[in-house]
Amino acid sequence: MNTRHENTKEHLLEIGRQILSCQGFSSVGLSTLLKEAGVPKGSFYHYFQSKEQFGEALLASYFSQYRSEMDRLFGVQGKDGQSLLLDYFDQWQESYSDCLVIKLGAEVADLSDAMRLTLKKGTDQVIRRLALAIEVAIADGSLPQQDSQLLATNLYQLWLGTGLLGKLNRDQSHMKQAMQLTRQLLART
Known part of the structure; x- marks a missing residue:
């Protein structure tokens, strides 16, 4: 060592x-x-037996850290569920350039099935965590009753696409538009 x-x-x-x-x-x-x-x-x-196995471990580690950060953000006391969700997406605007899903997703999905499956597992877990946060917001009355899994999936897709467009355009215009739509999707009524 x-x-x-x-x-x-x-x-x-x-x-x-x-x-x-x-x-x-x-x-x-x-x-x-x-x-x-x-x-x-x-x-x-x-x-690591190979660079591919290193890539799998890297992605698994990234998602583990990311989910821990989500748990920390969604565990803040004294705020309703809707506010915590909006805080999460506010933070996404600041840190999307560090997102390995955006950076490596398309590249490794065709390169390595093992890495693709690690990415899929990680993104599925992120969406499940978002759905749980939406369910908390529904339970505390800060969001209306709705399909939490569908909303979480759509929000995640929106923000991944927005992150990619942000990188391509090197500006914040798409982030601002995504946040505007997110606020509409997470409206109380």
Whole structure:
């Protein structure tokens, strides 16, 4: 184990996330990752059998951290469910450029079935967490009765597409439009 890092595997995943979120999966070679992380090749292969397995672990780690952040945001006391949902999408506007689903989704879906399935599992879990937050808002009366799973799916699709358009256009106009529609979809009446 590399003594420079307390947890070499987590260090590799963190450095990988930083690099891949900027450059993509295919364009980053293993040597680039190892050089940036300051980790020898043998240490990499101690944790991962291949770059593809590293990609799977990276995506799984990303979604785990993302769901923890969702739980933290939706667990804030003293706010109704609708306000917490709007806070979540406000934060999305600020951090969408860090979204690995937007950055790597189309690229790895055709490249690796294992990575595609990791992405699918992660996005399904995010949508389920959104649906739960919508159900909380319905229960506390801040949203009207509706199909929480359908609304969560549509909101997630809206924001993924908006994130992609934001990257393509390099402006916030689509984010503002998505937030306007989100406010309508999450209206109390």
